[in-house]
Amino acid sequence: MYRLYGSAGSGSAAVEAALAESGANYVTVTVNTGEGEHLAAEFAAVNPRRQVPALELPDGSVMTESAAMMLHLADAFSAAGLAPPPGSSARAQHDRWLLFMAVNIYEGELRRFYSDRYTDDAGGTKAVESNAYAYVQRHYAMIEDAIGAGPFLFGAQPSMADIYLWNLASWMDRAWLSAACPKLSRLVAAVRERPLVAPIHNAHFDEA
Ligand SMILES: N[C@@H](CCC(=O)N[C@@H](CS)C(=O)NCC(=O)O)C(=O)O
Numbered sequence: 001m002y003r004l005y006g007s008a009g010s011g012s013a014a015v016e017a018a019l020a021e022s023g024a025n026y027v028t029v030t031v032n033t034g035e036g037e038h039l040a041a042e043f044a045a046v047n048p049r050r051q052v053p054a055l056e057l058p059d060g061s062v063m064t065e066s067a068a069m070m071l072h073l074a075d076a077f078s079a080a081g082l083a084p085p086p087g088s089s090a091r092a093q094h095d096r097w098l099l100f101m102a103v104n105i106y107e108g109e110l111r112r113f114y115s116d117r118y119t120d121d122a123g124g125t126k127a128v129e130s131n132a133y134a135y136v137q138r139h140y141a142m143i144e145d146a147i148g149a150g151p152f153l154f155g156a157q158p159s160m161a162d163i164y165l166w167n168l169a170s171w172m173d174r175a176w177l178s179a180a181c182p183k184l185s186r187l188v189a190a191v192r193e194r195p196l197v198a199p200i201h202n203a204h205f206d207e208a
Helices: 012-022 066-076 089-113 122-146 160-169 174-180 183-193 196-205
Strands: 002-006 025-029 054-056 062-064
Touching: 002 012, 012 025, 012 066, 012 160, 012 196, 025 196, 062 066, 066 089, 066 160, 089 122, 089 160, 122 174, 160 183, 174 183
Parallel strands: 002 025
Antiparallel strands: 002 054, 054 062
């Protein structure tokens, strides 16, 4: 049994959707970051970095880093077909884009949301935030350019990278995304509408 530590609206949504789409046996444990529950000693024992998601594997070991979780689940549940076979060129491209999102977009979003952590200048947080937003937008535009016929990144078959992108895109301004990245917006909608993802989307992201 997998145990996913997560918080509503966080990067744990992608891992939850990946677990569901993989057919994994799992439970979720809410660590409400808005209430500071991730800072408690109890959670630090799970993830000393005090961040969600954290994923406890069936053998009791714990892994962190959302992109690594997506790749682990792709291989542990290969029959679900959520990533090309390891070692293939198609898999290289899949992993490339998944990591591209993790290190550029997720990390850029952290600079936007936690701008005070990225400068020693108390008056400089707005500049960090606006720079991070422009950085994130530039990287979304690169993904947009890489999408072919769609609806997913690699055509008709959804992948872990698509699920990850759905989670990240939920943090973006919807109007900007649909105007600047129409193919990406369609991709995200196609993930969101999947029967196993839709309830997770509704639980994590306020659509009001
Ligand atoms: N690189 C990590 C980033 C995890 C992360 O930053 N999680 C955020 C929520 S999306 C968090 O726990 N924030 C609380 C904090 O840093 O105080 C990953 O991909 O898993």
